Amino acid sequence: MLSFLHVATEAGLVVVDYHDQASGTLELSADGGGRMTSVVLRPRVVVTSGGQDQLDQAHHRASELCFIANSVNFPVSHEHEWEIRA
Numbered sequence: 001m002l003s004f005l006h007v008a009t010e011a012g013l014v015v016v017d018y019h020d021q022a023s024g025t026l027e028l029s030a031d032g033g034g035r036m037t038s039v040v041l042r043p044r045v046v047v048t049s050g051g052q053d054q055l056d057q058a059h060h061r062a063s064e065l066c067f068i069a070n071s072v073n074f075p076v077s078h079e080h081e082w083e084i085r086a
Contacts, residue, residue: 004043004062008050011058016085017046039076046083055082 001018008015024039047055059080063069069076 001043003065003067004045004058007058007062007065008047011050011054013050013054013058014048015045016048019044036072037074039074040079041076042079042081044081044083046085048085051084052082055084
């Protein structure tokens with residue numbers, strides 16, 4: 001979220017709402033431990049300026065910069081949804 005808000009602001013997008021319904025897959029081991037094997041982020045973003053191309057570009061750039069996704073050893077994927085309000 002923070003990476004997206006930063007990139008969106010730099011691109012001149014005005015974000016008025018952002019929420020996410022993230023989910024992940026946990027693989028349990030026989031000894032009672034476990035590890036995350038994947039995470040899916042499902043951000044829903046509402047903006048009052050900009051267009052679809054700007055949103056797509058901002059999302060792509062934010063994905064590249066995300067310090068959490070760049071710090072884990074499993075894939076982090078996105079299923080985003082945009083709304084542009086006049």
